[in-house]
Amino acid sequence: MALYTLREVLEKAEKGKYSVGMFNVLNVEMLRGIIGAAEELRSPVIIALAEVHLPFVDFEDISHLMIKAAKDADVPVVVHFDHGQSFENIVKAIHYGFTSVMIDASMESFDENVRRTKEIVKIAKVLGVSVEAELGHVGGSEGSSETTFAPEDYYTKVEDAKKFVDSTNIDALAVAIGTVHGEYKFTPKLDFKRLEEIKKSVNIPLVLHGGSGLSDDDFKKAIKYGISKINIFTDMSLAAVNSIEELLECKCNKINCEGCFGLNKPDKEKLIEIIVKKVVQEIKEMDKKERKVTYPDIIQASMEGIKEEVKKKMRVFGSVNKA
Template sequence: MPLVTSKEIFNKAYDGKYAIGAFNVNNMEIIQGIVDAAKEEKSPLILQVSAGARKYAKPAYLKKLVEAAIMDTDLPIVLHLDHGEDFEICKQCIDDGFTSVMIDASHHPFEENIEITKRVVEYAHARGVVVEAELGRLAGIEDAVNVSEKDATFTDPNQAVEFVKRTGVDSLAIAIGTSHGAYKFKGEPNLDYERLEKITQLLDGFPLVLHGASTVLPEFVELCNTYGGNIPGAKGVPEEMLRRAASFGVCKINIDTDLRLAMTAAIRKSLTEDPKNFDPRKYLGAGREAIKSMVRHKIANVLGSSNTI
């Protein structure tokens, strides 16, 4: 099976009131853990590549690893650019064979965001590629994304309608209270479901996206800290909140921090328990298994996309 776009899987997700996991990938073990989990759960996947991943692993390596994953699993997989900062990076990824790109011009004024997004949409659609954009700004830090709390803004529902209509974008990342990184909430977690429901009503049938949606699973934070880590006070989006969001038209939920925590916790534990070990296959293998287990849990119990292919 070749790489697919998100159109068909988003349509099924919207009607079925579940979400597709969009998992950030950086190396072979992360990809293997994710796709092995999805194969066992019979779930479609979005594997997404950030600017940091492109710099770390190089685009050619990541593309071939994803192609290998398709050969190994025959899963419907979308290869997606996460947070493309300008037209040129989106164009490069489209030309390199990505089936989906995100143009993130949310830091620009509304009209400029529309102009930049529309240019990417026109180039992508002419080549059979779908486009995600963002309206509103999430707080937090992740790879090249760094937005302070005072600069974060929630998505205006009426602006969202105008934005989608004028750009022709295929999906829209909205800001309703999630944030990037491992420290999402200082107090009690809270998502603006009233705003989400309003956007869903105004954009009936249109797929929405949640960024910054890792749960920051406590067991992995505890494992990291137990085996030499220092991640105090990390807090993510409770899983029940994500399931509820999927019932309001959220078809894509981004997960990155949970992958990092799962892998790091398993590697720390492996090296601490066997300090004589210097075989990367052993400790990276432990990390891969932790990712697989965590992703299976997400697909089955949070996203709801099990047995949909």
Template sequence: MLANLNDVLISAQKGKYGVGLFNALSLEMARGIIETAERLQAPVIVGTAEILLPYAPLESVADLLVPMAKRACVPVVVHYDHGLTFEKCILAMKLGFSSVMYDCSTDSYEENVRKTAELTRVAHALGVTVEAELGHVGDNDSSVEGNGYLADPAAYYTEPTQARDFVTRTGVDALAVAVGTAHGAYKMPPKLDFNRIEAIARTIPTPLVLHGGSGLADADFREAIRRGISKVNIFTDINVASAMGAQAAFAAGKRYMTDMVAYQIGAIATAVEEKMHIFGSVGRA
């Protein structure tokens, strides 16, 4: 069934488990994610991000994911992640996405508030939920030779008191927080500020989101969720799993796309199932 963030994250917040967002750019990815969620009776979030649109246009992703979500026997949120422009977020809603993230985290604080509040008013009128980001979750690719985000991630961390002001003024349904993670493959083990997660969770009623989840240790996921994270974003892990599935098919002598499909779906399903067990979302649908 097609759901929005409120349908799955409020229960996750109360139950102290996490719901995974897994981006899906192909039928194999979508099947690996949604079929696993159905088999495990787990709520799930699927979608894409603006940075991924060169690989799969927004319209094509909507045509794929929205009907699959509606047919599913578990709650499936179709989420547009890291929307960088107001126009693309509006388009995602028009195409049937049930949730959008408007990422204005690189703007000034007041501009982030203004732009996010404007989009939230529109989205809520359409029954669509909104995620925003406060602080800034960087990119591992920028952390070269000690420069970039990971050189001093604490400078970008989310402040609990500012988070309270932000959610009060914007009305967002979920808040992505900067607590030490980064997007992409890690070149060094991240050190999460669990005390900060807990402090933010105590300060605001809004479910918290952890970006940059791929590559974290299982213990880090569990502790972050225990401290207050309700949504965890994963893409790199299943992107790699899909490629590994294709490589396994070639190694097995498969040369046709039809022969490779099962390998890719199987590899993606394995990666998704592992995360759902870690997050504690199995049997929560």
């Protein structure tokens, strides 16, 4: 099935009153798990590479893998560049074949956000690529457990939403209504009234970042009040780690990760790599006849954990059988 743009997939989602999940990709296992879930449930899907994750992958190599997987899939797939802040990287994503890009200038002034967003729109629209932008700011970081950010400080202002959309000609708007990236250290309280008012003021699909950790009820209400795209990363990462824990019949808190990769507290997206290194070290000390877990077993476990988590989210988002 051909690659789809974000506009194509989200316009259908808006009409059908469901949401399409966007799932970040860091490696082949994540890519296979996400696409596999979408094909099994006949759901459209958005696979994404976030600019913050570029230190962990080769940009060009992972892009080619994502594009090929999308083309080979038998469901609609959008290939999206998430939270692009660098003009150069956003243009590279377009060059590599991404069908959607996000320009995130949300921490800039309103006028600067508009200026930088219009710059990307002017390039992307000529090439048929969709553009997402953010107004207000969703704090935290992808896969991080450090979320001391106070979301109410950066809520999207209703009165600014229409002006921003009209000024930029974007295809989708990411709004800040109380979510954060990464794991929540508090119970999230979403401002659904604000979301409802924003939706009434604009005529494009709305996007919810920081979806991991929300309740099913939160998701369903967000979709009811106008959200057509929901971003997920941390929940997938945790699902992969949990699957590996079960395979190894161990608890991660028994593994001393202090100092790993020069970090005091490792990011969740690195935790899989840390665990694998620890396990491989232990396996080397075992007699070959006693080995019960292999590296391919770990790969398979992480992929299956991701697939099941993605399927769970797709069912909640209402995108099953919408391909």
